[in-house]
Every structure is written in C-alpha cells, then in structure tokens.
Amino acid sequence: MKKSLLVLSVLVLSSLLSACTVTKTEETKQVSTAVSQIENADVVTDEPYISGAVEQTEQAAIDWQTAVNELAISDRSSTEKVEATEKLAREYNPTTEELEVFKYHVLQEFMSFNYLKDGSNAEYMLSNLFQSIVLEHHEVPVVRDFALAFYHNTKNVFTGVEEMDSDSVKAYEEQLYKALNHGT
Template sequence: MSYFLVFLGILGVFAGLILLIIGLIKKKKMKGGLVLGISIVAFIIGFIMVPTNSTESTDKSKEKEKVETAVKPKEEAPEDKTTREKKETEEKALTEQKAKEEAEAKVKAEEEARLKAEQAASVAVTWQNKVKEIATMNGTSTEKYDAVMLYAKDYPSTEDEIKEFEKYIITEYKSKNYVADINNAEYMLSNIFRANVINRFYGEVQSPINNFAFDFYQNTKYTYRGVDTLDSSAVRSNERQMDKALKQMGK
C-alpha cells in the first residue's frame, strides 16, 4: 500500500506540474496546483510508510524464523544418540527387572500365606484327635505305628508343648504305667507320639531328657508292636538307661 501511494504521488507531481505549466502558458486557471499539492502529500505519506512496513515485515520474518527454529528439532549428534539409546535400554532393563522382582515377591507372599493357612488348619486338628483317629482305624499295630510316625514327622511342636510332653512321659515311666496296658492302642500311640516329637525337637543333641525320651520311645514302640516282652533284656536295659537319665536330671 505504501509503495502504491509513493507511485501515485510521483505521477501526481508530474501531472500537477504539467497542468500548472499549461495553465501558465494559456493563462487559464487550472487545477494543477491542487493536483500537485495532493500528489506531494500522497508521496510524503507513502514514503513515510515504506520504512514502517519494511520494519514490520522484517520483524515478522524474524518472528517466523524464531518459531520455525523452536519447532524444528535439533539435529542429534551420533555420540549423543548412542548415549541416549544406551540410557533408554538401561532404564527399560531396570523397569523390567523391578517388575519381575515385584511379581516374584507377590508369588512368594502368596505361597507363604498359603503355607501358614495350611499350618493353622493342621494345628486346629489336635494331635490327640489325630492319634485317636489312627488308633481306631482298621489295621495292624505296625500300620498304626507307621501312621503316627508319619504324622509326628511334620508336627509343628512348640517349646511349651515339649516341656509338657517331657513332664508327662517322666510321670508315666515313674508310675510304671507306660507299658502296663500295651493293648490300649490310643494310650500307647499317644506315648509313642510324645516321645518321638521330643526327639525330633532336640535332634542329635545328647542330653539327659533327649536320651530318656529315646529309651522311653523304644520300649513303648517294641512292646506295643509285640516285638519285645515286658521282661525282655532289651526293655530292662532301656529302663536302666532311663533311670540313669532321671538321676542326671535330678528327678
């Protein structure tokens, strides 16, 4: 627009000058002066607007260049790309490892919860009920003995319970009741169970109570199954060992 006004201003100046000269020659009043004045004004306005428009255009170009620079992604150097890809790979591996560990921890927690629930359920059924169930089942004394031993193998005893078992078998031995009724399956199997659980609790530890429980278990087991008689040398020998253990315990 500004250039157009400048162009019109120049044409107007020439036209105004021509009309002014013709008017002077012919001595007629013509509008050359008016045209000349308007043209000069238009020329001046257009000339002033040219730098302004040019500046605005330059500013717009610079702004556009800035926007394009901001939008256009910076070209990545090969070494930077390698570093970035390596970092991304490591982060991905760490994420996968973390997810794997969390999954394994969840499975482990679920398995532990299941085992605890099973243990709680097994303890809920008292050992007395289990031994009674075995004692009343059809089968030989050896079969019943084997069933009790299998149950005792995984029985989750406590320290307080062990102390109770120890006190009981010592009392039964000293009263000589422990082999008084070898045909009473429930009683004999209960004593076998108690003595064996005590031995399993102490393991290979050589102590008076552990030795006493072992000899008590031997006599109870073999007399119940009919392997030894009450007056056999093996039974008497084990009783002498039990007496020795009681003396060591001050019982």
C-alpha cells in the same frame, strides 16, 4: 529359667514318687538318687541345640490327639499304626509349652510304672509314642535320650516285638534311669 524348670521337675518327680504305690527297691533307689542329683545340679549341655519348637504364640498346624485317636481305632496293624504315628510326630512342630508338657507326661508315666502296663491300649500307647518322638525337638540332650529309650520300649511292647519283662525292655529301662540320673 532353666533353674525354675529344674525345680519344677524336682517337684513333679517328688510328687510322683510319693503317689507311687509300686515298690521296686532298686528302681526306687535309682529314682531317689536322680531326684537328689536334680535338686543339686544345673543342667549343662555340652553342645548347643537349636530347638525345632515354634513359639508359644503360634498355633499348632494339626490336632495331634485327634489324629492319634483316629489311628488307634483304625483297622491297621499295630506296626502300621506305629509307622503312621511316627510320621505324624516327625512332621509336627510343637510349641515350647507342649515340649514341657510332653516331657512331664513321659516322666510321669515312667515313674509311675504305667507306661507299659496295657500294651494293647492303642490310644494310650500311640499317644505316648507321639509325645516321646516329638521330644526329639527338646533343647536338652538328656531329655531327648530319655524320650528315645521310652519310645523304644513303648513301640516294642505295643507291636508285640518284646514283652514287658524282656531283657531288651530292661536294657532300655536302664537307659531311662541313666538319663534320670543325669538330670532329666
């Protein structure tokens, strides 16, 4: 099962790379290295992790997209919107399938260099925040590490704490690449 998910991850990453029109030499080299490593290695976890995900047959208690969209159009400040989204995400019980969808979404957004392009788009940014926070439930630690770095950059750019090209954002992007190189 993990092997097929790993192969699927490689295919998704490969298709994203071929569709990407942005050329960033250092990042492209790192991504190519990550794809090669993912193709040739199994994901091994050092520690057992009990997933907080519910089985796919159970229905999610809330419609998270509607809740996030309502927060996005509310009159709250960006910081208040983030705090409410964080609370919603931490209380959410994802299905196993949702965790995989969320993983591929955040990977795709990062790999296409889109995830910080429009920091003023509250609906998009809060949706990304929600999904990255929910990935705390993922059973693979490196996915959780990737999601955490993705979350920090998304939150900091959306709230205006950091600019897209700040040293902090670049440092978290290094963590994102590091997670990719370890087999996200």
